[in-house]
Every structure is written in structure tokens, then in C-alpha cells.
């Protein structure tokens with residue numbers, strides 16, 4: 001209080017500084033309150049979907065495929081195969097681990113596609129792989145790790161960096177206004193992430209070759225089947 005009364009408001013610069021600070025503080029508080037209300041409203045909606053209905057939080061739909069996030073596509077495909085009821089929310093795509101997708105199930109939030117699927121298998125007693133012996137299950141897990149941890153990097157380095165987001169923007173249903181700005185930020189962000197991961201230190205030609213080999217490998221594993229190791 002003493003400090004406030006000692007501020008010399010007759011100095012125009014101090015007065016302007018005070019007005020600006022108060023304005024910024026009010027804008028910040030307004031933004032925080034709006035976000036808090038939005039979250040509260042969304043949470044109320046999510047709580048009303050009913051017991052054992054999964055809320056799948058993910059990016060908005062692609063134009064030609066359900067979702068351009070491979071992990072979101074993986075979870076949604078699993079939900080369909082396992083006949084689990086779900087609703088989609090695209091307002092809050094980033095979850096408890098700061099990644100997309102995530103789910104809410106009976107009031108609980110879960111992040112990471114693999115953790116989500118393991119939990120759903122357990123809670124809904126899903127038996128999609130029960131026809132496989134232990135060796136086949138282990139091989140399937142190796143294919144999953146290849147897709148999740150390797151092919152993912154092939155896809156995103158090509159999509160956002162080498163291709164400069166061109167194909168991505170043609171296949172995504174983004175507001176057109178974002179089209180010119182998106183590549184500017186995304187190409188750099190993904191290139192930096194890929195370099196930190198290690199995949200991005202390769203030349204574009206090397207990345208392209210690695211990606212082609214990965215696709216051919218997956219294609220040979222699948223053969224003519226739609227599923228790996230169909231029973």
C-alpha cells in the first residue's frame with residue numbers, strides 16, 4: 001500500500017506505464033477466465049456422454065482420411081475394430097501429456113495411443129489378438145514399434161519439411177487463412193524436432209530412401225491382407 005501511494009502519477013510516463021500494466025493484467029485475467037469457462041463447459045459436455053463411452057480428443061478430420069495424425073488414426077481404428085462406443089472432440093486435441101490424441105473415459109483422462117489402447121483392451125476385454133501365439137504377438141509388437149517410432153518420423157519429416165507442407169495443406173481441412181503461415185512455422189519446427197531426435201540429421205535423399213524402404217517392408221509384411229497376421 002505504501003509503495004502504491006508513493007508512485008508519482010503526475011509523471012506522464014509513470015502514469016502511462018500504470019495504465020498499460022493494468023490493461024495487460026486485465027487482458028490476461030480475461031483470457032484465463034475465458035479459458036477456465038471453456039474448459040468447465042467442455043468437461044460438463046464430456047461428463048454427459050454416458051458410462052463406458054470413450055471421448056476421443058484429436059485434430060480435426062482430414063479431407064481424405066479420418067485423421068492426419070497417425071496416432072489418432074491408430075486409436076480411432078482400434079475403437080472401430082473393437083466396437084467400442086466413442087464420440088470425437090476436436091476442440092481440445094492436446095491432452096495430459098501435451099500430445100494428440102488423448103481420451104476421457106468415465107471421467108478419467110488418458111494420454112498416449114499405446115497406453116490408451118492397453119487400457120481399453122483391459123477395461124473392455126478386447127480379444128483382437130487372442131488367436132496369435134506368443135511368437136506372433138511378439139512380431140506384431142515389433143511391427144507396431146517400427147510404425148510408431150520409425151515410420152512416424154519418415155512421415156512427418158517428409159510431410160512438413162521435405163514436402164514443405166504442400167500435400168498436407170491440400171489434404172487438411174484447415175481454414176485457408178492459415179495456409180500461407182502454417183509452412184513457415186511448421187517446416188522449421190519439425191526440422192528442429194527431427195534433428196534433435198536424430199532422424200533429421202540425414203540428407204533429404206537419405207530420408208527419402210529410408211522412408212521408401214520402411215514402406216516396402218510394411219508392404220511385404222502386410223502382403224495382400226488388410227491386417228498384420230490376420231487369424
Ligand SMILES: N[C@@H](CCC(=O)N[C@@H](CS)C(=O)NCC(=O)O)C(=O)O
Nearest residue numbers: 069070071098099100101112113114
Ligand atoms: N507417443 C504418443 C505420440 C503422440 C504424438 O506425437 N502426437 C503428435 C501428433 S501426430 C503431436 O501431438 N504432436 C504435437 C507436439 O509434439 O507438440 C502417442 O502414441 O500417442
